[in-house]
Amino acid sequence: MFSLIQMECFVAVAEELHFGEAAARLQMTQPPLSRQIQQLERELDTQLFVRTSRRVVLTEAGRVLLPHARQLLDLADRAAADTKAVGLGAEGSLSIAYTAMAGRSILPAIVKLVNKHLPGVRLNLTERITADQLDEIERGTVDIGLLHPQLNRPTITERTLLTEDMLVAVHTSSPHAASAEPIRLDALAREPLLMYQPKTARYFHDLAMLALQRAGIEPRISQYAGQIPVLLSLANAGLGFAIVPASARHFLPEDVRLRPIDFEGMQVKPVQSTLSLAWNAGTTNPVVFRFLDVLEEDVAQEHSLIRATQLI
Known part of the structure; x- marks a missing residue:
């Protein structure tokens, strides 16, 4: 079977129609170039060039081979480029x-x-x-x-x-909804709490419990849910308040407001989501x-x- 080196040599000679110029183009000497062409002709069992002392001409077989040889070389170049790109993580x-x-x-x-x-x-x-x-x-x-x-x-x-603050989600009917001031969690101690399912939302469940613990509150949990949008929907229905990350504003229902938690007023370390x-x-x-x-x-x-x- 012919090699890519032989195809490269064949294309160079076919395009230059001169062994010396083709060798210079490939940055090699003429004898090894001639050997590659001879080996290719033996492999294909056909003559590709008519050589005289004055010129080089493609045979009919050579003209048939030329576009295929160009395609093979182009495919090889693209295969190498694609492989390199994948290896570098670009593709x-x-x-x-x-x-x-x-x-x-x-x-x-x-x-x-x-x-x-x-x-x-x-x-x-x-x-x-x-x-x-x-x-x-x-x-x-x-x-x-x-x-x-x-x-x-x-x-x-x-x-x-990223790290974001935990906020309180309250219904618009709550007296805390209209104020922009931070809310102390102990002010919500008697209100029903909407809590995360500990199995399916353990991370936020533990964060909410930590915030309540730091506020010294024993929560009055009214409902559990596994997803923040569901907790917000329950808050929208007036079933209680929830402790949610700041990015919950992307899911905020019409009748729910987010308010900051006054950890400083409670003199405790803030609770944040990561x-x-x-x-x-x-x-x-x-x-x-x-x-x-x-x-x-x-x-x-x-x-x-x-x-x-x-x-x-």
Whole structure:
């Protein structure tokens, strides 16, 4: 079977119609060039050039071979370029899983970042709760997770993307709804609380309980729900108040207001929510590392991702 070197030599001679000029173009001497052409003719069992002391002419077989040879060389170049691009992380696929809150807050900025700096990368996006994201990252079915921090997965690497305040969601009928002043949680001690399901929303359940604990409140829980939009809907129905992250404003119903919590007035440390970016420490997908580099550069320059977090 002929080689790419033989095809390259054949195309050079066919286009130059001169062995000396073809050899110079390929940065080689004429004898090895002639040997490559001879070997190619033996391989194909046909004459490709008519050689005289004064000129070189393509045979009919040579004219048939020329466009195919050009296509083969072009295909080889594109295969090498595509392979190199994938190896450098400039092309390929990146699967990103995200929580419902991340989907409304940071995900759009990340998608824009990838489309701008890694246009050859195909994104696969899927919504998952944090626990499911961690399982899929460990299995390798998800490359990047946008989730709440976990400390019990040694195979997973995390970095903080953003930190946001926890706020109180109250119905417009509440006397606290009209005031812009921070609310002391102990002022809500007698009101029903809408709480996160501890199994499906453990992270926010624990944050809400921590805030109540710091305020010295024994909560009067009226309803449980696993998702923030559902808690807000229940608050909209007048069933109680909820403690939610600042990004909950993306889901805010018409008759619900968000108010800051007066941790300073209670003389306790504020409770904040953290969103992390996670990936498998043993990943072999080069796109992951290229994405992390792009993310690092963007954060360092305070571009789109930082502006997005400031909107939360």
